[in-house]
Protein backbone atom coordinates (compact mmCIF):
# COMPACT_ATOMS: atom_id res chain seq x y z
CA UNK A 1 0.00 0.00 0.00
CA UNK A 2 1.36 3.41 -0.89
CA UNK A 3 2.28 5.53 2.12
CA UNK A 4 0.60 8.88 1.82
CA UNK A 5 2.89 11.88 1.62
CA UNK A 6 1.74 13.60 4.78
CA UNK A 7 2.04 10.39 6.81
CA UNK A 8 5.68 10.03 5.78
CA UNK A 9 6.19 13.67 6.74
CA UNK A 10 4.39 13.23 10.05
CA UNK A 11 6.45 10.16 10.89
CA UNK A 12 9.59 12.26 10.60
CA UNK A 13 8.44 15.51 12.11
CA UNK A 14 5.39 15.26 14.34
CA UNK A 15 5.48 17.18 17.59
CA UNK A 16 3.08 14.95 19.51
CA UNK A 17 4.62 15.92 22.86
CA UNK A 18 3.37 19.50 22.82
CA UNK A 19 -0.33 18.99 22.12
CA UNK A 20 -1.38 19.67 25.68
CA UNK A 21 1.43 21.99 26.72
CA UNK A 22 1.27 25.33 24.97
CA UNK A 23 3.50 27.19 27.43
CA UNK A 24 6.41 27.39 24.97
CA UNK A 25 4.48 29.71 22.67
CA UNK A 26 6.03 33.17 22.85
CA UNK A 27 6.60 36.13 20.60
CA UNK A 28 4.02 35.32 17.92
CA UNK A 29 0.91 37.22 16.86
CA UNK A 30 -2.46 35.63 17.53
CA UNK A 31 -5.61 35.90 15.46
CA UNK A 32 -9.09 35.61 16.86
CA UNK A 33 -12.65 35.49 15.65
CA UNK A 34 -15.32 36.39 18.19
CA UNK A 35 -18.96 35.45 17.61
CA UNK A 36 -18.60 35.65 13.84
CA UNK A 37 -21.63 35.27 11.64
CA UNK A 38 -22.05 35.46 7.88
CA UNK A 39 -24.80 34.92 5.34
CA UNK A 40 -24.60 35.09 1.57
CA UNK A 41 -27.22 36.98 -0.44
CA UNK A 42 -28.62 33.58 -1.48
CA UNK A 43 -29.71 33.13 2.14
CA UNK A 44 -27.09 30.45 2.95
CA UNK A 45 -25.72 31.11 6.44
CA UNK A 46 -22.54 29.05 6.89
CA UNK A 47 -21.42 30.86 10.06
CA UNK A 48 -23.93 31.47 12.86
CA UNK A 49 -21.80 32.14 15.91
CA UNK A 50 -18.19 31.15 15.43
CA UNK A 51 -15.48 31.85 17.96
CA UNK A 52 -11.93 30.72 17.17
CA UNK A 53 -8.59 31.44 18.74
CA UNK A 54 -5.61 30.97 16.44
CA UNK A 55 -2.70 31.22 18.82
CA UNK A 56 0.56 32.39 17.30
CA UNK A 57 3.21 29.65 17.19
CA UNK A 58 0.67 26.84 17.27
CA UNK A 59 -0.40 24.77 14.30
CA UNK A 60 -4.15 25.01 14.01
CA UNK A 61 -6.22 22.89 11.65
CA UNK A 62 -9.67 24.10 10.70
CA UNK A 63 -11.77 21.02 10.02
CA UNK A 64 -15.19 20.69 8.49
CA UNK A 65 -17.14 18.78 5.88
CA UNK A 66 -17.78 20.20 2.41
CA UNK A 67 -19.82 23.38 2.67
CA UNK A 68 -19.31 23.76 6.43
CA UNK A 69 -17.93 27.28 6.00
CA UNK A 70 -14.14 26.83 6.17
CA UNK A 71 -13.37 29.10 3.21
CA UNK A 72 -15.90 31.68 4.37
CA UNK A 73 -14.31 31.78 7.82
CA UNK A 74 -10.76 32.01 6.45
CA UNK A 75 -11.78 34.88 4.17
CA UNK A 76 -13.30 36.74 7.11
CA UNK A 77 -10.21 36.13 9.25
CA UNK A 78 -8.00 37.39 6.40
CA UNK A 79 -10.10 40.54 6.02
CA UNK A 80 -11.27 39.80 2.47
CA UNK A 81 -14.88 39.38 3.61
CA UNK A 82 -16.55 41.50 6.30
CA UNK A 83 -18.53 39.47 8.86
CA UNK A 84 -22.25 40.16 9.27
CA UNK A 85 -21.70 40.03 13.02
CA UNK A 86 -18.82 39.61 15.44
CA UNK A 87 -15.23 40.72 15.31
CA UNK A 88 -11.83 39.65 14.03
CA UNK A 89 -8.97 40.47 16.39
CA UNK A 90 -5.18 40.47 16.20
CA UNK A 91 -3.58 40.07 19.62
CA UNK A 92 -6.98 40.96 21.07
CA UNK A 93 -7.28 44.25 19.14
CA UNK A 94 -10.38 44.43 16.89
CA UNK A 95 -9.75 44.70 13.15
CA UNK A 96 -11.12 47.95 11.74
CA UNK A 97 -12.96 47.11 8.52
CA UNK A 98 -11.81 50.28 6.76
CA UNK A 99 -9.15 50.78 4.07
CA UNK A 100 -6.36 51.53 6.53
CA UNK A 101 -7.26 48.74 8.94
CA UNK A 102 -7.54 46.17 6.18
CA UNK A 103 -4.28 47.23 4.52
CA UNK A 104 -2.38 46.80 7.76
CA UNK A 105 -4.21 43.51 8.47
CA UNK A 106 -3.06 42.06 5.14
CA UNK A 107 0.54 42.65 6.12
CA UNK A 108 -0.02 40.53 9.23
CA UNK A 109 -2.33 37.87 7.81
CA UNK A 110 -2.21 36.32 4.35
CA UNK A 111 -4.68 33.87 2.87
CA UNK A 112 -3.90 31.34 0.15
CA UNK A 113 -7.04 30.10 -1.56
CA UNK A 114 -7.67 26.49 -2.51
CA UNK A 115 -7.54 27.06 -6.27
CA UNK A 116 -4.17 28.55 -7.29
CA UNK A 117 -5.67 29.99 -10.46
CA UNK A 118 -7.67 32.43 -8.31
CA UNK A 119 -4.42 34.01 -7.12
CA UNK A 120 -1.87 33.86 -9.94
CA UNK A 121 -1.76 37.18 -11.80
CA UNK A 122 1.56 37.48 -13.59
CA UNK A 123 3.19 35.90 -16.61
CA UNK A 124 6.06 34.20 -14.80
CA UNK A 125 6.81 32.90 -11.31
CA UNK A 126 9.25 35.65 -10.20
CA UNK A 127 6.91 38.43 -11.32
CA UNK A 128 4.02 36.76 -9.57
CA UNK A 129 5.90 36.52 -6.28
CA UNK A 130 7.03 40.16 -6.70
CA UNK A 131 3.44 41.38 -7.15
CA UNK A 132 2.59 41.79 -3.44
CA UNK A 133 5.92 43.32 -2.32
CA UNK A 134 5.75 45.77 -5.26
CA UNK A 135 2.37 46.97 -3.94
CA UNK A 136 3.97 47.62 -0.55
CA UNK A 137 6.12 50.32 -2.15
CA UNK A 138 9.44 48.53 -1.61
CA UNK A 139 12.52 49.41 -3.71
CA UNK A 140 13.39 47.15 -6.68
CA UNK A 141 16.35 45.80 -4.68
CA UNK A 142 14.15 44.97 -1.67
CA UNK A 143 11.58 43.33 -3.94
CA UNK A 144 14.29 41.22 -5.61
CA UNK A 145 15.59 40.16 -2.17
CA UNK A 146 12.13 39.08 -1.06
CA UNK A 147 11.58 37.12 -4.26
CA UNK A 148 14.91 35.30 -3.89
CA UNK A 149 14.30 34.57 -0.21
CA UNK A 150 10.84 33.19 -0.90
CA UNK A 151 11.93 31.12 -3.89
CA UNK A 152 14.55 29.47 -1.72
CA UNK A 153 12.21 28.98 1.27
CA UNK A 154 9.76 27.09 -0.92
CA UNK A 155 12.44 25.35 -3.02
CA UNK A 156 11.13 27.01 -6.17
CA UNK A 157 14.40 28.40 -7.57
CA UNK A 158 14.26 26.23 -10.68
CA UNK A 159 10.83 27.57 -11.56
CA UNK A 160 11.73 31.25 -11.18
CA UNK A 161 11.52 32.15 -14.88
CA UNK A 162 8.81 29.68 -15.88
CA UNK A 163 5.47 30.99 -17.22
CA UNK A 164 2.83 30.38 -14.55
CA UNK A 165 0.37 28.89 -17.06
CA UNK A 166 2.88 26.10 -17.85
CA UNK A 167 3.21 24.93 -14.24
CA UNK A 168 1.65 21.79 -12.81
CA UNK A 169 -1.18 22.14 -10.30
CA UNK A 170 1.15 21.38 -7.34
CA UNK A 171 3.75 23.86 -8.59
CA UNK A 172 1.07 26.53 -9.00
CA UNK A 173 -0.06 25.88 -5.42
CA UNK A 174 3.49 26.36 -4.11
CA UNK A 175 3.85 29.57 -6.15
CA UNK A 176 0.67 31.04 -4.61
CA UNK A 177 2.06 30.25 -1.14
CA UNK A 178 5.31 31.91 -2.17
CA UNK A 179 3.36 35.00 -3.27
CA UNK A 180 1.70 35.20 0.16
CA UNK A 181 4.99 34.55 1.98
CA UNK A 182 6.73 37.36 0.11
CA UNK A 183 4.46 39.70 2.09
CA UNK A 184 6.20 38.37 5.23
CA UNK A 185 2.96 37.77 7.14
CA UNK A 186 2.97 36.68 10.79
CA UNK A 187 0.09 34.33 10.10
CA UNK A 188 -0.50 32.33 6.95
CA UNK A 189 -3.96 30.90 6.35
CA UNK A 190 -4.03 28.05 3.84
CA UNK A 191 -7.32 26.82 2.42
CA UNK A 192 -6.98 23.08 1.67
CA UNK A 193 -3.27 23.29 0.78
CA UNK A 194 -2.98 19.56 0.06
CA UNK A 195 -6.14 19.16 -2.05
CA UNK A 196 -5.26 17.76 -5.46
CA UNK A 197 -1.60 17.04 -4.62
CA UNK A 198 0.00 13.62 -5.06
CA UNK A 199 1.82 12.02 -2.06
CA UNK A 200 5.20 13.46 -3.06
CA UNK A 201 3.59 16.86 -3.58
CA UNK A 202 2.00 16.67 -0.11
CA UNK A 203 5.36 15.79 1.42
CA UNK A 204 7.06 18.72 -0.35
CA UNK A 205 4.25 21.00 0.80
CA UNK A 206 4.73 20.01 4.45
CA UNK A 207 8.50 20.37 4.19
CA UNK A 208 7.94 23.89 2.83
CA UNK A 209 5.44 24.67 5.61
CA UNK A 210 7.95 23.55 8.21
CA UNK A 211 10.56 25.92 6.78
CA UNK A 212 7.97 28.71 6.95
CA UNK A 213 7.33 27.93 10.60
CA UNK A 214 11.05 27.99 11.30
CA UNK A 215 11.12 31.47 9.79
CA UNK A 216 8.58 32.53 12.46
CA UNK A 217 5.32 32.25 10.53
CA UNK A 218 2.28 30.68 12.16
CA UNK A 219 0.49 28.33 9.76
CA UNK A 220 -3.24 27.66 9.95
CA UNK A 221 -4.74 25.29 7.42
CA UNK A 222 -8.20 24.08 6.54
CA UNK A 223 -8.88 20.50 5.54
CA UNK A 224 -11.43 17.72 5.78
CA UNK A 225 -8.65 15.14 6.13
CA UNK A 226 -8.81 14.28 9.82
CA UNK A 227 -5.73 12.02 9.68
CA UNK A 228 -3.69 14.86 8.27
CA UNK A 229 -4.95 17.22 10.99
CA UNK A 230 -4.36 14.65 13.73
CA UNK A 231 -0.75 14.15 12.67
CA UNK A 232 0.12 17.79 12.05
CA UNK A 233 -1.89 20.11 14.29
CA UNK A 234 -1.41 21.26 17.88
CA UNK A 235 -5.03 22.31 18.07
CA UNK A 236 -8.12 21.85 15.99
CA UNK A 237 -11.26 23.82 15.33
CA UNK A 238 -14.20 21.86 13.95
CA UNK A 239 -16.91 23.74 12.05
CA UNK A 240 -20.31 22.19 12.48
CA UNK A 241 -23.79 23.64 11.78
CA UNK A 242 -22.47 27.20 11.87
CA UNK A 243 -20.51 26.85 15.13
CA UNK A 244 -16.86 26.09 15.93
CA UNK A 245 -15.65 23.55 18.47
CA UNK A 246 -12.03 24.16 19.37
CA UNK A 247 -9.56 22.28 21.55
CA UNK A 248 -6.24 20.50 21.62
CA UNK A 249 -5.89 17.90 18.87
CA UNK A 250 -6.01 14.99 21.32
CA UNK A 251 -9.15 16.36 23.06
CA UNK A 252 -11.06 17.03 19.85
CA UNK A 253 -10.30 13.63 18.35
CA UNK A 254 -11.48 11.89 21.52
CA UNK A 255 -14.93 13.37 20.86
CA UNK A 256 -16.23 10.86 18.31
CA UNK A 257 -19.77 12.19 18.64
CA UNK A 258 -18.64 15.63 17.54
CA UNK A 259 -16.82 14.14 14.54
CA UNK A 260 -19.94 12.25 13.56
CA UNK A 261 -22.12 15.35 13.86
CA UNK A 262 -19.59 17.23 11.74
CA UNK A 263 -19.68 14.44 9.11
CA UNK A 264 -15.99 13.66 9.64
CA UNK A 265 -14.28 10.27 9.96
CA UNK A 266 -12.00 9.67 12.94
CA UNK A 267 -8.30 9.77 12.00
CA UNK A 268 -6.81 6.35 11.17
CA UNK A 269 -4.75 6.11 14.42
CA UNK A 270 -7.92 6.62 16.49
CA UNK A 271 -9.75 3.96 14.46
CA UNK A 272 -6.82 1.55 14.75
CA UNK A 273 -6.51 2.10 18.51
CA UNK A 274 -10.21 1.36 19.01
CA UNK A 275 -9.94 -1.79 16.90
CA UNK A 276 -6.84 -3.00 18.77
CA UNK A 277 -8.44 -2.30 22.12
CA UNK A 278 -11.58 -4.25 21.30
CA UNK A 279 -9.64 -7.21 19.83
CA UNK A 280 -6.76 -7.52 22.25
CA UNK A 281 -8.15 -6.08 25.45
CA UNK A 282 -5.28 -3.62 25.64
CA UNK A 283 -6.73 -0.86 27.78
CA UNK A 284 -7.29 2.49 26.17
CA UNK A 285 -6.81 5.67 28.16
CA UNK A 286 -3.41 6.79 27.02
CA UNK A 287 -2.74 9.26 24.24
CA UNK A 288 -3.24 7.74 20.81
CA UNK A 289 0.04 7.60 18.85
CA UNK A 290 -0.01 10.07 15.96
CA UNK A 291 1.92 8.16 13.32
CA UNK A 292 2.95 4.68 12.20
CA UNK A 293 6.40 4.48 13.91
CA UNK A 294 4.94 5.69 17.25
CA UNK A 295 2.17 3.16 16.85
CA UNK A 296 4.63 0.33 16.25
CA UNK A 297 6.59 1.33 19.39
CA UNK A 298 3.38 1.46 21.42
CA UNK A 299 2.34 -2.02 20.24
CA UNK A 300 5.79 -3.42 21.12
CA UNK A 301 5.55 -1.96 24.61
CA UNK A 302 1.98 -3.16 25.12
CA UNK A 303 2.90 -6.71 24.02
CA UNK A 304 5.95 -6.71 26.29
CA UNK A 305 3.72 -5.78 29.24
CA UNK A 306 1.19 -8.57 28.58
CA UNK A 307 1.41 -11.49 31.03
CA UNK A 308 2.47 -14.80 29.42
CA UNK A 309 0.74 -18.12 30.21
CA UNK A 310 3.38 -18.86 32.87
CA UNK A 311 2.44 -15.60 34.59
CA UNK A 312 5.63 -13.68 33.81
CA UNK A 313 5.73 -10.55 31.62
CA UNK A 314 5.77 -11.43 27.94
CA UNK A 315 8.22 -10.27 25.33
CA UNK A 316 7.11 -8.89 21.99
CA UNK A 317 9.64 -10.97 20.07
Ligand SMILES: Nc1ncnc2c1ncn2[C@@H]1O[C@H](COP(=O)(O)OP(=O)(O)OP(=O)(O)O)[C@@H](O)[C@H]1O
Nearest residue numbers: 040042044046064065066067068069070071072073
Ligand atom coordinates in the same frame (compact mmCIF):
# COMPACT_ATOMS: atom_id res chain seq x y z
N1 LIG B 1 -20.43 33.29 -3.17
C1 LIG B 1 -21.32 32.49 -2.59
N2 LIG B 1 -22.65 32.74 -2.74
C2 LIG B 1 -23.58 31.96 -2.16
N3 LIG B 1 -23.29 30.90 -1.35
C3 LIG B 1 -21.99 30.63 -1.17
C4 LIG B 1 -20.94 31.40 -1.76
N4 LIG B 1 -19.75 30.88 -1.37
C5 LIG B 1 -20.05 29.83 -0.57
N5 LIG B 1 -21.39 29.69 -0.47
C6 LIG B 1 -22.08 28.65 0.34
O1 LIG B 1 -21.70 28.78 1.69
C7 LIG B 1 -21.50 27.51 2.29
C8 LIG B 1 -20.09 27.43 2.85
O2 LIG B 1 -19.16 27.46 1.78
P1 LIG B 1 -17.60 27.40 2.03
O3 LIG B 1 -16.95 27.46 0.68
O4 LIG B 1 -17.23 28.42 3.03
O5 LIG B 1 -17.45 25.94 2.67
P2 LIG B 1 -16.17 25.01 2.79
O6 LIG B 1 -16.24 24.36 4.13
O7 LIG B 1 -14.93 25.76 2.46
O8 LIG B 1 -16.47 23.93 1.67
P3 LIG B 1 -15.48 22.94 0.83
O9 LIG B 1 -14.84 22.00 1.81
O10 LIG B 1 -16.43 22.24 -0.08
O11 LIG B 1 -14.48 23.81 0.11
C9 LIG B 1 -21.79 26.50 1.21
O12 LIG B 1 -23.12 26.05 1.40
C10 LIG B 1 -21.67 27.27 -0.09
O13 LIG B 1 -22.54 26.77 -1.07
